[in-house]
Amino acid sequence: MRNGVKRSQRSWWAGCLLVVVSAAISATADDAKTSAGPASISPGELAELIQLEQAPLILDVRSEKEYNESHIPGAVNIPHDQLRDRLSEVDAAKTDDIVVHCRSGYRAGIAEKVLIEAGYSNVRDLNGHMDAWQSGGYPIEKP
Numbered sequence: 001m002r003n004g005v006k007r008s009q010r011s012w013w014a015g016c017l018l019v020v021v022s023a024a025i026s027a028t029a030d031d032a033k034t035s036a037g038p039a040s041i042s043p044g045e046l047a048e049l050i051q052l053e054q055a056p057l058i059l060d061v062r063s064e065k066e067y068n069e070s071h072i073p074g075a076v077n078i079p080h081d082q083l084r085d086r087l088s089e090v091d092a093a094k095t096d097d098i099v100v101h102c103r104s105g106y107r108a109g110i111a112e113k114v115l116i117e118a119g120y121s122n123v124r125d126l127n128g129h130m131d132a133w134q135s136g137g138y139p140i141e142k143p
Contacts, residue, residue: 038112038123041099046126047138050074056097056122059090061111062130066103070140072133080107083114094119101126101133 049055050073060067061080071077078086080102092098098120102108108125115123126133134140 037109038100038116038125040125040127042127043133043136043138046072046099046133047136050139056099056124057090057092059098059100059111059115060102060130061100061107062102066130068143070134070142072101072130073139073141075101078111080111080114083111087114087118090115090120092120095121097122097124099124099126101129103130105129 046055046058055074058072058075060071060075060077061083062077063079064077067075067077076089076091078089083090090098098115100108100112100115100123102111105125105128108129112123112125128135
């Protein structure tokens with residue numbers, strides 16, 4: 001009988017442990033889904049879409065000065081620190097693809113968060129941003 005109680009207690013603890021571990025795994029998976037950030041697109045993929053005239057809205061969130069020096073063809077410039085106040089200028093439906101980029105990624109991350117919080121559901125991050133675009137030899141526009 002004494003062994004029966006110990007086995008029962010062990011089974012109870014094992015069951016509790018299983019529930020706790022399952023909950024932790026589920027929470028981790030949910031966190032990974034929400035904190036993973038936006039999907040990304042490579043410079044090559046974006047260049048191909050531009051070439052095929054199927055490019056999504058390309059949002060350049062660098063400063064106006066940087067944008068005027070050179071930018072990705074067809075990109076629209078709204079600096080990251082002005083985006084929240086200029087959301088009405090984002091010429092895309094909430095479900096349209098929007099590719100966001102800056103020079104190296106920091107400002108784009110801020111802008112992507114603003115867009116997602118505003119309800120845009122298909123925000124994409126340009127891998128390597130303008131640094132990768134230029135080093136890859138992709139076309140740029142200059143004034």
